[in-house]
Amino acid sequence: MKIAYLMNTYPLPSTTFIRREIEAIEARGHGIRRFAVRAWPQTLVDPRDTSERRLTHYILSGNLRGLLLAPVREIAVNPRGLLRALKPWFTLSRKARDGFVRPVAYLLEAIYFRQRAAAEQIDHVHVHFATNAATVAMLARLMGGPRYSFTVHGPDEFVRPERLGFDEKIAHAQFAVAISQYCRARLSSLGRPEDDRKIKVARCGLAxxxxxxxxxxxxxxxxxxxxxxxxxxxxxxxxxxxxxxxxxxxxxxxxxxxxxxxxxxxxxxxxxxxxxxxxxxxxxxxxxxxxxxxxxxxxxxxxxxxxxxxxxxxxxxxxxxxxxxxxxxxxxxxxxxxxxxxxxxxxxxxxxxxxxxxxxxxxxxxxxxxxxxxxxxxxxxHDRRTLARTLCQLFGATAANPVEARGHAS
Structure with missing residues (x-):
């Protein structure tokens, strides 16, 4: 499997746990491709974060031309996939109440990411936090992109959960990870009953x-x-x-x-x-x-x-x-x-x-x-080796039993 990680902003001082997670999965023999929507604008103080930034491909930062050209290519090579994503995109946009610019940006990012993932033959993408990066991964999947999963942490994600479209994101995902039993209970209440089996507990790990x-x-x-x-x-x-x-x-x-x-x-x-x-x-x-x-x-x-x-x-x-x-x-x-x-x-x-x-x-x-x-x-x-083993098992299971990319929306 070729696995990618997709984050909103990465790396930054508060995402050390994601870097540790990626390193632990790589130690099990899996290469991980890093993607992020944007780069952190401040100076990084940890040298390992500086190295991590060099490994990360940014979808929005410094890539305006790529984003604007992506929909032109998508219309030419994948019009059905693009159409399949439009109704769920509209549903999420309506729930988010973010105006016009942000939802359009998410769609453009999803189109670009699908194309980049196809070029790199990415099989599965894992996302941290159920915010805009999870939206990008879901829309890319609906267009025919890689399978996806996401980890939910809280507390910000649960402040206005109705605006994040948890039900749609869990429905189209292979699985959703909760970092605690408390988090799992919250996710279970926000998803559809038939998708409850997809919610797994995998605790964050330390090196x-x-x-x-x-x-x-x-x-x-x-x-x-x-x-x-x-x-x-x-x-x-x-x-x-x-x-x-x-x-x-x-x-x-x-x-x-x-x-x-x-x-x-x-x-x-x-x-x-x-x-x-x-x-x-x-x-x-x-x-x-x-x-x-x-x-x-x-x-x-x-x-x-x-x-x-x-x-x-x-x-x-x-x-x-x-x-x-x-x-x-x-x-x-x-x-x-x-x-x-x-x-x-x-x-x-x-x-x-x-x-x-x-x-x-x-x-x-x-x-x-x-x-x-x-x-x-x-x-x-909280040993990251245990976390990596759990995630790798979940990645492998989803490869054997993939969730179909459906185009419905609630």
Whole structure:
């Protein structure tokens, strides 16, 4: 089989898990062709992401001429396929309520991708996230392009699920992957009953070998690390108040924010308001190796999110034998409990402060015990080799029993 991966924006700092997944499948002997709709416009900080960008073929970025010529070729060589895709395209466009330009862009991207996949003899394409890249893969399939599947993560995909056309995308897909049981339940409620068998659970995986040489250190540190995009969903804006309430009792308390994003100034303003600008440190984006080092040197990982799927960074902290403070949302309780960390209510500043206090009062032995439970759990559930084996089995099964590309729409 010739397999392709199709993403919206790739690579970027938050898609390390996709790169790890691709590498693990390639380690099983499958070559993977990378496609993305667009390139990330900012500077990549991890050298492996820089290398990955060179391997990625971009459908939209720097390819305006190719996109405009694609429909002319399609009308000439595949008019029936193009017609077959138009009704589902219109249905998805109506559901998405994205105006006129975006749906037309998705159609052009799908036409171009079908032609490129045919030229490269791609048999199957896998997509991460059920957004525009999944739309492109579905439309390309309806035109006669490669079979497709997609992985759903949340939480953004579930904010307005009716606009993403989950029922259509699952119906035409070979299978859909949910990263947790919570995610599977949501997908099951959004698809057609007859397609429920297509929804598989395959948990995201780590390159555990990257964590083998890194061990937790500085057990007496009072530094916590929060890793993630600085945005409202991650809840970092609650951290300054919690730190302010604890600083007198714990004068060495510090929280390092690793990442950047649209909420940076709001968080900085909260730091100034509570007088903790010297206690909450803005680190910015970091390479994978730097993130591992920062977590390993911390007392615990802190992730007070309002909305999540199942954060990779929790898996990374556990792989480094560090306990975690996070919230009871989505799939997080499937991995995190009181044996390996602290679960708090999202948006509850008092609960957040209580958990941080308990982390600071815990002995090195107690922290080590929680970290050991987390490490054992992530090694059992989130090894990328297990994920790659599962995906390869699914790819192989779909090659033997392909879903017909139907042109109906609900």
């Amino acid at each position: 555990l070998e990257d964590f083998a040489a890194v061990r937790a250190r500085s057990p007496d540190t009072a530094t916590l690390v929060c890793v993630g995009r600085l945005c409202s969903a991650k809840g970092q804006v609650l951290i300054p108040a919690a730190v302010a309430g604890l600083r007198d009792r714990f004068p060495d308390l510090k929280v390092v924010l690793v990442g950047d994003g649209e909420n940076r100034e709001e968080i900085a303003a909260a730091c100034r308001l509570h007088g903790v600008a010297d206690r909450v440190v803005f680190h910015g984006w970091a390479s994978n190796a730097q993130v591992r080092d920062l977590i390993a040197s911390s007392r615990a990982l802190l992730l007070p999110s309002f909305a999540e799927g199942l954060p990779i960074v929790i898996m990374e902290a556990f792989a480094l034998a560090r306990p975690v403070i996070s919230t009871r949302v989505a799939g997080i309780p499937e991995l995190l409990d009181d044996t390996c960390g602290w679960l708090i209510q999202p948006g509850d500043a008092a609960d957040l402060a209580r958990a941080i206090e308990e982390v600071l009062l815990a002995t090195p032995a107690q922290l080590e015990a929680k970290g050991a439970v987390g490490r054992a759990r992530v090694m059992r559930l």
